[in-house]
Amino acid sequence: MDRMRSMKGLAPNVFTYNCLIDGFCNCVDIEIGKELFDQMNEVGVSPNVITLNILVDGMCRHGRINGALNFFSGMQGNRLKGNAVTYTTLITAYCDIDHIVKAVDLFDQMLASGCSPDASVYHRLISGLCKAGRMDAASNVLSKLKKVGFRPDIVCYNSLVRGFCKKNMVDKAYDIIKEMEEAGVKPNSVSYNSLIAYFCQNGNFGLAREAMEWMINEGHVPTIATYGDLIHAYCSNENIKEAMKLFNDMSSTSKIPPNTITYNIRIESLCNNNDINGALFLVDDMKAKGVKPYSDTYNAMFKGLKENNLLEDAFRLMDAMIEHACKPDYITMEILTGWLSTVGESGKLTSFIQGYKVSPLSE
DNA sequence: TTAGGGTTAG
Numbered sequence: 001m002d003r004m005r006s007m008k009g010l011a012p013n014v015f016t017y018n019c020l021i022d023g024f025c026n027c028v029d030i031e032i033g034k035e036l037f038d039q040m041n042e043v044g045v046s047p048n049v050i051t052l053n054i055l056v057d058g059m060c061r062h063g064r065i066n067g068a069l070n071f072f073s074g075m076q077g078n079r080l081k082g083n084a085v086t087y088t089t090l091i092t093a094y095c096d097i098d099h100i101v102k103a104v105d106l107f108d109q110m111l112a113s114g115c116s117p118d119a120s121v122y123h124r125l126i127s128g129l130c131k132a133g134r135m136d137a138a139s140n141v142l143s144k145l146k147k148v149g150f151r152p153d154i155v156c157y158n159s160l161v162r163g164f165c166k167k168n169m170v171d172k173a174y175d176i177i178k179e180m181e182e183a184g185v186k187p188n189s190v191s192y193n194s195l196i197a198y199f200c201q202n203g204n205f206g207l208a209r210e211a212m213e214w215m216i217n218e219g220h221v222p223t224i225a226t227y228g229d230l231i232h233a234y235c236s237n238e239n240i241k242e243a244m245k246l247f248n249d250m251s252s253t254s255k256i257p258p259n260t261i262t263y264n265i266r267i268e269s270l271c272n273n274n275d276i277n278g279a280l281f282l283v284d285d286m287k288a289k290g291v292k293p294y295s296d297t298y299n300a301m302f303k304g305l306k307e308n309n310l311l312e313d314a315f316r317l318m319d320a321m322i323e324h325a326c327k328p329d330y331i332t333m334e335i336l337t338g339w340l341s342t343v344g345e346s347g348k349l350t351s352f353i354q355g356y357k358v359s360p361l362s363e
Numbered sequence: 364t365t366a367g368g369g370t371t372a373g
Contacts, residue, residue, distance in 0.1 A: 018365035053366040085367045092369070120367070127369045158370035193371045200372090228372030235373095265373045296373070 014040075018050050025058025033058055046079075053085045060093035068093065076113075084110075084118045091121060095128025103128050104137070119150040126156055130163030135172070138163060151183065158190045165198035173198070189220040196226055200233035205242075208233070224256055228265060235269035243269070257289065264297050271304030279304055280313065295321075295329045302332065306339045314339075315359045318352050328352070 001020060004010045012020075017040050024033040033055055040047050052075055059068035069090060072082055087110040094103040107125050110117055122145040129138035138160060145152060152160075157180050164173035173195065177187050192215035199208035208230060212222055227250055234243035247266060251257045258266075263286050270279040279301060286293055298321055305314045314336075321328060328336075340349045348358040 015364050020365095022365065048365085050366045055366095057367065083366090088367045088369090090367095092367075095369085120369075124367085124369050130370085153369095155368090155370050160370090162370060188370095190371050197371070223371075225371040230372090232373060261373050263373090268373065300373085 011043075012045065014045055014048055014051065017045060017047070018054060021051060022054045022058075025054055026061070030055075030058050030062055030064070049080060049083050049086070052080050052082065053089060056082075056086055057089045060089055065090070065093045065097065081113070081115070082110075083115060084121055087115065087117065088121050088124055091128065092124045095124065095131065098132060100128055100132040100134060107141075119145070119153075122150060123153070123156045126152075127159040130159040133163065133167055135160075135163050135167055135169065152185070154180075154185050154188060154191075157185060158188075158194065161187075161191050162194040162197075165194045168198075170195070170198055187218070189215065189223050189226070192218075192220060193223065193225050193229065197229045200229045203233065203237055205230075205233070205237075222254065222256070224259055224262065227254070227256065227258075228262055231262065232265045232269075235265060238273075240269070240273075258291065260286075260291055260294055260297060263291060263293070264300060267297060268300045271300055271307075274304070274308065276304050276308055276310060276313075283317070292324070293320075293326065295326055295332055298326065299329070299331045299335060302335045302339075306335055309343075311343065311345065315348065318348070319357045319359045322352065322355055322357055 001012050001016060004012060004016070017036060021033045021036050024030070024036065037047060037051065037055060040051070052072065056068045056072055059065070059071065072086060072090065076082065087106055091103045091106050094100070094106065103125060107117070107121065110121070122141060126138050126141050126145070129135070129141060142152060142156075142160065157176055160176045161173045164170065164176065177191060180187050180191070192211055195211045196208050196215075199205070199211060212226060212230075215222065215226075227246055231243045231246050234240070234246065243266065247258060247262065250262070263282055267279045267282050270276075270282065283293060283297070283301060286297070298317055301317055302314060305311075305317070318336075320326075321332075336349055336352070340346055351358050
């Protein structure tokens with residue numbers, strides 16, 4: 001931009017600034033984005049609503065949601081009014097941090113300010129309310145959405161199905177599915193998976209498998225999440241045989257190979273049953289199948305190894321983490337700190353944190 | 364040429 005201005009004598013316009021601010025907000029530094037915003041005013045380029053939205057979104061993405069709201073409020077007093085995009089961004093951000101009251105408040109504020117919401121604003125709010133388990137309010141917003149002439153889409157319906165299932169209101173979930181069919185929005189695998197998850201959580205394997213059949217008859221294949229739910233539920237109910245069967249079916253018949261989460265479910269279950277060798281075998285199996293273990297895989301293992309005080313195996317896995325650049329998270333640290341300090345191996349932990357291997361059998 | 368992407372498993 002500097003070269004454009006000085007060498008070509010071209011003045012940057014609002015597009016130039018918006019692109020630049022977006023770049024700084026997304027990957028470098030919000031403060032520079034704000035400085036550029038101030039600079040626009042100094043050089044007489046008027047920011048538009050897109051400039052506002054870029055900054056609001058940037059602040060939200062950097063966890064500065066209240067800062068974003070303050071910035072927005074400050075602008076509203078001046079010449080910049082928000083639009084549906086501004087409100088969607090803020091409502092989504094507040095929903096994500098479970099400040100659902102604030103999200104609803106912003107929605108009301110939008111209506112009061114005369115800014116007309118689009119379908120997206122309704123969708124986000126419904127999704128947020130469903131996640132928060134506020135199904136009455138979600139149903140309410142759904143009615144409003146329809147009243148003003150929008151139509152819920154598949155994602156919006158799925159939020160509702162899931163929300164009702166989580167609240168043990170499965171009849172309501174079925175009502176939504178019925179409504180979807182009537183509205184010509186075909187339930188998809190996500191819709192069925194919500195029902196399957198509900199039955200799994202209640203240990204109702206008969207109905208879970210029935211829902212899976214229903215899903216298949218409707219032309220949807222079970223997904224990695226379908227299998228994950230079922231395998232987890234079978235493990236929790238100590239029906240390891242059935243869990244194993246599904247796990248093996250995944251690679252052979254279903255052509256959906258188990259992923260990291262599927263492995264984690266089984267590894268956790270084996271560790272809980274003190275079958276450490278079985279769990280270690282699965283970690284090797286992951287390697288053989290090219291499935292990458294993440295910190296939670298290691299955490300499950302460390303927990304099991306700690307219970308059984310199998311230090312050498314833990315050192316081996318700590319090295320594997322270093323080798324594969326898998327970063328320990330706070331859970332890893334919690335498990336290892338407690339364990340290694342009681343057995344007088346805190347030195348290993350220090351090396352581990354610094355990214356050095358710990359295993360080479362120190363004297 | 365610039366802005367918002369929301370639903371599923373551990």
